[in-house]
Amino acid sequence: MTALSDRGREFSALLLEVFRVxxxxxxxxxxxxxxxxxxxxxWQVLGVVDHGPCTIAQVARIMGLTRQAVRQTATSLVRDGxxxxxxxxxxxxxxxxxxxxxxxxxxxxxxRRQAAWANDLAGRIALAELRAVTGxxxxxxxxxxxx
Amino acid sequence: MTALSDRGREFSALLLEVFRVxxxxxxxxxxxxxxxxxxxxxWQVLGVVDHGPCTIAQVARIMGLTRQAVRQTATSLVRDGxxxxxxxxxxxxxxxxxxxxxxxxxxxxxxRRQAAWANDLAGRIALAELRAVTGxxxxxxxxxxxx
DNA sequence: GCCAGATTGACAAGTACCTGTCAAAGTGGG
DNA sequence: CCCACTTTGACAGGTACTTGTCAATCTGGC
Numbered sequence: 001m002t003a004l005s006d007r008g009r010e011f012s013a014l015l016l017e018v019f020r021v022x023x024x025x026x027x028x029x030x031x032x033x034x035x036x037x038x039x040x041x042x043w044q045v046l047g048v049v050d051h052g053p054c055t056i057a058q059v060a061r062i063m064g065l066t067r068q069a070v071r072q073t074a075t076s077l078v079r080d081g082x083x084x085x086x087x088x089x090x091x092x093x094x095x096x097x098x099x100x101x102x103x104x105x106x107x108x109x110x111x112r113r114q115a116a117w118a119n120d121l122a123g124r125i126a127l128a129e130l131r132a133v134t135g136x137x138x139x140x141x142x143x144x145x146x147x
Numbered sequence: 148m149t150a151l152s153d154r155g156r157e158f159s160a161l162l163l164e165v166f167r168v169x170x171x172x173x174x175x176x177x178x179x180x181x182x183x184x185x186x187x188x189x190w191q192v193l194g195v196v197d198h199g200p201c202t203i204a205q206v207a208r209i210m211g212l213t214r215q216a217v218r219q220t221a222t223s224l225v226r227d228g229x230x231x232x233x234x235x236x237x238x239x240x241x242x243x244x245x246x247x248x249x250x251x252x253x254x255x256x257x258x259r260r261q262a263a264w265a266n267d268l269a270g271r272i273a274l275a276e277l278r279a280v281t282g283x284x285x286x287x288x289x290x291x292x293x294x
Numbered sequence: 295g296c297c298a299g300a301t302t303g304a305c306a307a308g309t310a311c312c313t314g315t316c317a318a319a320g321t322g323g324g
Numbered sequence: 325c326c327c328a329c330t331t332t333g334a335c336a337g338g339t340a341c342t343t344g345t346c347a348a349t350c351t352g353g354c
Contacts, residue, residue, distance in 0.1 A: 002262045010277045011269035017284040022169035024291040115149045122158035129283050130157045136280045137164040144171040240302050
């Protein structure tokens with residue numbers, strides 16, 4: 001029987017905190033996006049397309065998701081008039097997803113709210129602590145990716 | 148136009164790391180659970196029921212999920228012979244979810260694998276760092292919960 | 295004992311992801 | 325030019341969660 005070591009227990013506590021904070025951040029993101037008629041997923045897709053129209057496959061690669069996930073979100077954005085597909089002279093299959101004026105204004109609105117929220121929260125945590133956590137999490141992420 | 152402060156940018160970097168590590172942890176959990184015919188969600192429900200049979204509503208409260216989410220997972224566990232519903236003399240509506248021998252052995256198998264995995268990873272990160280990250284994340288979580 | 299209100303499981307529908315499969319379109323080697 | 329390989333969007337189906345609604349059951353105050 002393999003039991004948890006002391007370190008293993010400390011590590012498990014970290015896992016639970018990551019899950020908890022992740023859930024709270026997602027909820028905060030949805031709350032930030034909601035007044036603009038968006039959700040976290042829709043807002044993030046709009047954010048990518050804001051840098052320039054791109055295909056579903058390109059957005060998926062940038063966001064680290066599958067094409068299918070992005071397609072679903074893109075379809076709903078088009079349905080709601082936030083984005084539209086333009087013909088792509090480079091590739092007949094892959095139309096370019098682009099912001100509509102309505103999508104752009106919704107995105108700007110969320111970005112403003114998000115910045116105020118991030119500035120506020122960031123001000124309540126010591127900068128050194130902030131950097132230390134980010135560093136350790138990055139190391140942990142690399143460790144997890146390596147296997 | 149509200150822009151991100153320096154601290155806000157540092158905070159945003161932390162957000163991305165939390166999302167990344169969360170995704171990697173979920174993937175690792177599914178990988179750990181898969182050989183036993185489980186998933187992260189199914190394994191966690193079994194883990195709760197292992198402490199003693201309880202109703203769907205009780206499991207949901209313990210896990211911080213809705214009854215509906217737990218009901219779905221519980222139904223699939225019962226379908227696969229990992230758990231079963233027993234009549235509850237205290238409440239005619241709320242049957243008690245309990246482990247079957249097969250569910251118990253699957254759970255034990257995952258717990259062994261999970262402990263070895265956690266011990267291994269925990270050994271690669273300094274204990275002080277581990278504690279510091281957990282502490283800061285807990286503070287951040289409390290901050291997020293307060294609003 | 296009864297009735298109001300809370301709790302519970304079930305059902306419906308929606309969001310956000312996933313995998314697998316397919317045909318159409320693009321790309322490069324001989 | 326053509327044929328193999330890759331990329332792409334679309335479709336089907338699955339997982340894991342959500343909210344809202346409903347009727348049945350439990351619980352506490354009078």
